[in-house]
Amino acid sequence: MSLDDRRFRDALGQFATGVAVITTMTAEGERLGMTVSSFNSLSLDPPLVLFSLHRRAHSFAAWQQVSRYAINVLNEGQEELSNRFARAKGEKWIGVSPLSGKTGVPLLPNAVVAFECEVYGRHDGGDHEIFVGRVVEMHENLAKRGRPLVFFGGRYRHLVDGSAHALPSEADFMHGW
Ligand SMILES: Cc1cc2nc3c(=O)[nH]c(=O)nc-3n(C[C@H](O)[C@H](O)[C@H](O)COP(=O)(O)O)c2cc1C
Numbered sequence: 001m002s003l004d005d006r007r008f009r010d011a012l013g014q015f016a017t018g019v020a021v022i023t024t025m026t027a028e029g030e031r032l033g034m035t036v037s038s039f040n041s042l043s044l045d046p047p048l049v050l051f052s053l054h055r056r057a058h059s060f061a062a063w064q065q066v067s068r069y070a071i072n073v074l075n076e077g078q079e080e081l082s083n084r085f086a087r088a089k090g091e092k093w094i095g096v097s098p099l100s101g102k103t104g105v106p107l108l109p110n111a112v113v114a115f116e117c118e119v120y121g122r123h124d125g126g127d128h129e130i131f132v133g134r135v136v137e138m139h140e141n142l143a144k145r146g147r148p149l150v151f152f153g154g155r156y157r158h159l160v161d162g163s164a165h166a167l168p169s170e171a172d173f174m175h176g177w
Pocket of ligand 1: 055056
């Protein structure tokens with residue numbers, strides 16, 4: 001089956017996500033960072049998360065070598081940071097003063113939450129590779145915890161308070177969620 005590329009992208013864009021920047025330090029001491037919307041939870045026990053990287057990303061080969069990284073969930077005021085870390089090879093770190101995680105990986109200040117991970121596995125994902133990480137540390141209280149930046153329909157969005165709906169209480173269909 002061949003799907004029209006534009007139609008496929010537009011349809012996928014109907015799934016709202018957050019925006020994260022994955023960060024790491026190479027063995028040579030170079031900091032890497034890339035904006036991703038493919039971050040997702042995977043497993044509670046063991047604690048696993050995932051994201052996917054395009055094989056044509058400039059830093060793809062370097063990401064395949066690292067054994068630790070952080071996933072920084074951006075807040076709604078960090079659009080500029082998202083754009084900056086989405087620029088190929090750009091001077092992504094200028095003016096950013098990263099914190100240092102427990103495992104030595106760089107963390108972005110003011111992220112809503114950051115997960116420090118060890119590489120758990122990498123899997124074929126077509127033109128992407130799926131990176132599965134085991135979470136070894138979490139930082140929920142980075143300086144200015146705020147509302148998350150949302151990505152939907154190819155645009156950044158902000159959450160508007162006022163309409164939150166609880167799940168049914170007997171939600172046993174959720175397997176521990
Ligand atoms: C909101 C947003 C989400 C993105 N999500 C992903 C993603 O999940 N995976 C990916 O490989 N690239 C994603 N990108 C594109 C990368 O951030 C971009 O290709 C970046 O330039 C890669 O860095 P590099 O080329 O320096 O390695 C996303 C970009 C934006 C703006």
